[in-house]
Every structure is written in structure tokens, then in C-alpha cells.
Amino acid sequence: MNPLDGLIEALKRLPGVGQKSAQRMAYHLLQHDRDGARSLAAALQAAAEQVGHCQRCHTFSESALCDICADTSRDASLLCVVESPADQAALERSNSYKGYYFVLLGRVSPLDGVGVHQIGAAELLARAAEAGVAEVILATSFTAEGEATAHVLGEALRSRGIRATRLARGVPVGSELEYVDLGTIAHALVDRR
Amino acid sequence: MNPLDGLIEALKRLPGVGQKSAQRMAYHLLQHDRDGARSLAAALQAAAEQVGHCQRCHTFSESALCDICADTSRDASLLCVVESPADQAALERSNSYKGYYFVLLGRVSPLDGVGVHQIGAAELLARAAEAGVAEVILATSFTAEGEATAHVLGEALRSRGIRATRLARGVPVGSELEYVDLGTIAHALVDRR
Ligand SMILES: [Zn+2]
Ligand SMILES: [Zn+2]
Secondary structure: OOHHHHHHHHHOOOOOOOHHHHHHHHHHHHHHOHHHHHHHHHHHHHHHHHOEEOOOOOOEEOOOOOOOOOOOOOEEEEEEEEOOHHHHHHHHHOOOOOEEEEEOOOOOEHHHOEOOOOOOHHHHHHHHOOOOOOEEEEOOOOOHHHHHHHHHHHHHHHHOOOOEEEOOOOOOOOOOHHHOOHHHHHHHHHOOO | OOHHHHHHHHHOOOOOOOHHHHHHHHHHHHHHOHHHHHHHHHHHHHHHHHOEEOOOOOOEEOOOOOOOOOOOOOEEEEEEEEOOHHHHHHHHHOOOOOEEEEEOOOOOEHHHOEOOOOOOHHHHHHHHOOOOOOEEEEOOOOOHHHHHHHHHHHHHHHHOOOOEEEOOOOOOOOOOHHHOOHHHHHHHHHOOO
């Protein structure tokens, strides 16, 4: 494959990018923005090599502890459980939560053979059992799989005497947290049950 | 800037990619497809370094002569003038043209100070004057700037005794050639005037 076709094929691995968009992107970069192509190559390489996971909350981080886990000024009594780093970022942007996070490795999906063990439930239970944690807020998506995940984790936490709450239903049912507007997220945090 | 934010910024240089899409792409690559991120980095690097321009027709090529110019079985009596490698690729996909090409460096745009000299008109006139060229097909876009480009080039060619034709108006007025369906392109080639 020649380099131009190779670039078009590689661009098609981006989510939401089909043949036409990939062609448009490749031609644009080669004709008008080769510096942009080189910057993007370097940024992809750097991110793929340097971005690991925070050993405490499992979100993306290039150091052993992410900025949030390393911030001792946050409220250690609150632990918020999300499905992905993208969902965590959405909560942070809402500016209405000052506790810590725990990022799951996805959500339970019986049809795909993904159970609580695969998403890091054991690590969550250990983290939630640490001294000082008074409440675990389950902020998984309000989809069938997200609800099932929240249900299973809530049961497990409560059976260990740990208080578990759920984001309020201000979040539109059937939607992914990552794409919800910030006001709705803020409202749902206040109304957690 | 941390590597994740750096990646999001770099992705925003792709045409049609805003903040939200860039975030979605970055999170997707880091969470589910790091191999894809590395492949894309390598493809961008390879394309930016290796893809130059054919010295004869000026389209993208990693060798001195592109595959089409190097193909001696094509019809040397026909020379088709397009605005960009993307437009040339669209014509090739229509499978209805077997001559050679000349790719301009854009189109005349008086408002932006782009005249015929800036788009490679001198090189085109030299190429069109070569022995064996019987007709130059002006396949610039059917936009105001593309029409102006075709008009100026047509005058210059005819004043040198070279036959210049224009794609037929099967191509919808106001549209970019790159996005026209292939049947329309084929029809417009047959009906060239
Ligand atoms: Zn962390
Ligand atoms: Zn060529």
C-alpha cells in the first residue's frame, strides 16, 4: 500500500471516521498542513507510550498517581465510581464534585461475558473499605448495562456496610454520561439518592 | 500540557474535528486501540515524509513520476486539468477517462490574491504545448473561482492554438468535484464541450 492509502486506512480506525472523511483528512493534511500531520503523529506516539493508568483510581495518567488522587485537598469521604476516564472528565468539568474517583474498566455486560470481576470490582471494594470513605457514589451510565453495574456494585458495597448512592435521575435515561450537559450532571450530583 | 490533552489538541487540526470529537477519539484510542494510535502515528509520519509531488502532473506521489504519468498505455492526446489530487482521484474512480492529468495548486481567487501565476499556469501551458497533446479538458470545480480559473486557462490555451474543453454541466453548479457522484462525473466527461 502506498503511504497515502496507508494514511487513509489508518485514519479510518478513528471512531466516526469513514472512507470519505478519511480521504478528506488525508488530502487536507498532505496539501495544507504537513506540520499538523507531524504534530499529530508525535502526539499519538507520546500518548500511546506515556499515558498509563493511575494506580489508585485507574484513570489515565502519565504518573503513578493522577493529579486528582495526588491532590490532598479533596474530600476523602466521597468516592465516585465511573465507567471510563471520559465519564470522569465530564464530572470534573461540571465543577460540582470535590471527592475522589474510581474508574471501572467498563461495565458489566452478561451478553458479552463481562462480569463484575472483569471491570475491577475487587479493587473497588478494597478502595471503598479504606478508612475515611463514608459514601460511594455510583455514577455509571443510565443505560441497561450501567444500571446493572450500579446495582451489582451497590449490593456488594452495602453488604460490607458501606453507604452506596446513585446519581439522581436528572440524567436522561438511555444516555451516556460523557455526552450529558454539565448543568444536568451538577443537578444529578446534588440529588443523588 | 499532558500527553492526553496534547493528543486532543493535535486531533483538532483534522478537518471537521472539534473539541468533542477529538476527546472521543483520544479516549477511544487510549482505552481500546493503542495499536491503532501507533499505526496512525506511523502512517502520518510516513505520509508526511514520503509523499511528494509528481514532477510531471504535480499530484501526490512518493516517486518522481506518479503511477498514471508512468503508465504509457494511457491516451497521450488528452490532458485533464484539476484543482487538487482529491479531484483527480474522483475522476479516476469514475473510470471514464484514460488520458493524463495536470493538477493545479488550487484555483484563482482574486479576493485572496491568488492569480494564475500562483496556481502553476506556466507549467500547465508548457505541458500542454508538448507534442501529442490534442485537447486540454478543464475540470476545475463549477464554483465561481473554478469557473474563473477555467476561463483564464481556456483563453491562454486557445491563444496558443491548443484546443481547450470544459466538463459538461452535468456537474451540479456550486459543488466541489470531489464530492460529486461518479455517474455524474462520467456523464459530464462524455458531454464535455
Ligand atoms: Zn487517580
Ligand atoms: Zn503524475
